[in-house]
Amino acid sequence: MTTAPLTPRTRTRPGKVMGATLLGTSIEWYDFAIYSMAAAVVIPQVFFPYLDPGSGILSSFATLAIASVARPAGALLFGWIGDTAGRRPALIGSMLVMTVATVGIGFIPGYASIGIMAPVLLVLLRVLQSLAVGGEWGGATSYAVEAAPPRWRAVFGAFPQMGNSLGIFLSSAVFTLAALPGQEFFLETGWRIPFWVAGGLGLIGLWLRFSIEESQEFLETKQNRIVNPHAQKARMRPGLLLLGMSLAGIFSAGAYGVVGTYVTSWFDTETLQRSISLAYQIAGVLGVFTPMAAQLLTNAAGTSWVPVAVLYVVLSVISFWCVASRREGPLAESDDDAARPASAPAR
Secondary structure (H helix, E strand, O other): OOOOOOOOOOOOOHHHHHHHHHHHHHHHHHHHHHHHHHHHHOHHHHHOOOOOHHHHHHHHHHHHHHHHOOHHHHHHHHHHHHHHOOHHHHHHHHHHHHHHHHHHHOOOOOHHHHOOHHHHHHHHHHHHHHHHHHHHHHHHHHHHHHHOOOOOHHHHHOHHHHHHHHHHHHHHHHHHHHHOOOHHHHHHOHHHHHHHHHHHHHHHHHHHHHOOOOOHHHHHHHHHOOOOOOOOOOOOOOOHHHHHHHHHHHHHHHHHHOHHHHHHOOOOHHHHHHHHHHHHHHHHHHHHOHHHHHHHHHHHHOOOOHHHHHHHHHHHHHHHHHHHHOOOOOOOOOOOHHHOOOOOOOO
């Protein structure tokens, strides 16, 4: 039995495909995650100092929720760019918007300096972040799977999934280092450093994405396209805390790693990026309300953690039901996978 050679379905070398998707997505999620961390530990004090601590945290989480409604819009915008102009310009565009927005947040004066304009600017830049992250996963996943060598699609499709976790890990490390000099320095200047670091990381990400070539499968589909892709519909019917988080991450990693490859098998190439982007980002919008709901329960229950635990049990049951009800699996890759016409519908 012979194995297919590691030759990608594009002139871009496998290493660059990995860099543009895994490292590129890591950088985008680093940018997106540092705001989430700041929302919990510093934004209430810098941008909502006039509120009591509980209300300040709730308002901070509200900026997460309100701005993240833009994620489906980003999925549609960058998905349309990816499905019409190409995966490469969509990847470059999402990286550029994310970098500008993230660095901008690091330069916003606090409430003590400019008053209500501080949280207003914060929300506007967070909206841009949400637009960018809304287009990131679908673009990176589409490109990684389409550029993968024969019989390597599942491996390459896992790159954007790993990038998510790597970005969150990196953001935690940088935030921890920024807080080492002390609380006073952190509240005044230190919290801004992770946002400024995003500028350098963004330049690396842009360089990686400018260095890749367009997906060959996309080019073939575009060349052979007969029907209007805008009219074609997708085929698918619609301490202990650290230990707990670590265990959750370990047990979810296996399932999370194959999500990209799994969902790309549900759609045709002509509408792939738009379809998977929109579905993924709608789920992201629903998920971003979780911290806000948890904080509301905490405010109502005082020191009891039981209501928050019940919330997560309910979410787990819903997730289990969704997975159990899904009977169709991803495309089974074969030796002739590379020879499959790019415009052929998913089996």
